[in-house]
Amino acid sequence: MKNITMIAAIGPNNELGKDNKLLWDLPEDLKFFRQQTMGKPIIMGKRTLDSLPRLLPGRLHLVLTHQELEPNDQIKVFRDVDSLLEFVETLGQEVMVIGGAQVYKQMLDLSDKMLLTEVEAHAEADVFFPTFDKNDWDCTELCRHEEGDIKYKHLVYTRKK
Ligand SMILES: NC(=O)c1ccc[n+]([C@@H]2O[C@H](COP(=O)([O-])OP(=O)(O)OC[C@H]3O[C@@H](n4cnc5c(N)ncnc54)[C@H](OP(=O)(O)O)[C@@H]3O)[C@@H](O)[C@H]2O)c1
Numbered sequence: 001m002k003n004i005t006m007i008a009a010i011g012p013n014n015e016l017g018k019d020n021k022l023l024w025d026l027p028e029d030l031k032f033f034r035q036q037t038m039g040k041p042i043i044m045g046k047r048t049l050d051s052l053p054r055l056l057p058g059r060l061h062l063v064l065t066h067q068e069l070e071p072n073d074q075i076k077v078f079r080d081v082d083s084l085l086e087f088v089e090t091l092g093q094e095v096m097v098i099g100g101a102q103v104y105k106q107m108l109d110l111s112d113k114m115l116l117t118e119v120e121a122h123a124e125a126d127v128f129f130p131t132f133d134k135n136d137w138d139c140t141e142l143c144r145h146e147e148g149d150i151k152y153k154h155l156v157y158t159r160k161k
Pocket residue numbers: 007008009010015016017018019020021022023044045046047048049051064065066067078079080081098099100101102103104106127
């Protein structure tokens with residue numbers, strides 16, 4: 001394992017996003033995301049990069065895409081998962097997979113930890129977090145929140161040895 005952690009906010013049916021946007025406006029959850037990712041390299045697909053309002057400060061963006069991107073000190077581009085993993089190996093630190101659906105799917109088997117915000121609200125979605133077998137993971141609940149009328153909890157899943 002390469003110290004790869006996935007972080008996502010998902011609905012009851014693994015809903016992730018729609019029209020390349022997030023489904024819920026949860027400032028406290030975004031704070032949690034910031035705390036958990038700050039200072040760490042973040043892996044994402046091109047569509048998730050495009051969905052960000054701006055580059056996320058204090059984090060190196062490792063972007064999977066077949067496109068050419070404008071050179072930027074905060075972004076490294078990878079054309080396939082193998083070259084991304086080779087680079088991750090050289091870092092020797094935890095890297096965070098921040099989405100989206102295509103990238104979570106490819107990284108699930110390579111990850112040993114997941115930080116999931118499980119939101120107790122259905123939403124219409126066009127992308128979904130991959131299904132996974134909960135028997136393969138130990139799960140700890142970190143905390144519960146309520147923002148507006150939306151309840152959610154932060155869970156840590158650690159892959160069983
Ligand atoms: N709820 C959450 O926590 C959360 C987190 C993140 C994102 N999201 C949501 O997820 C949605 C975006 O997810 P998505 O699945 O549509 O897109 P995505 O995974 O963010 O990006 C897909 C793109 O990444 C590139 N890519 C993927 N695998 C690759 C590979 N192996 N090699 C090279 N390039 C690769 C391709 O880009 P090119 O076409 O440029 O080659 C592909 O079109 C949005 O709605 C977003 O808001 C939700």
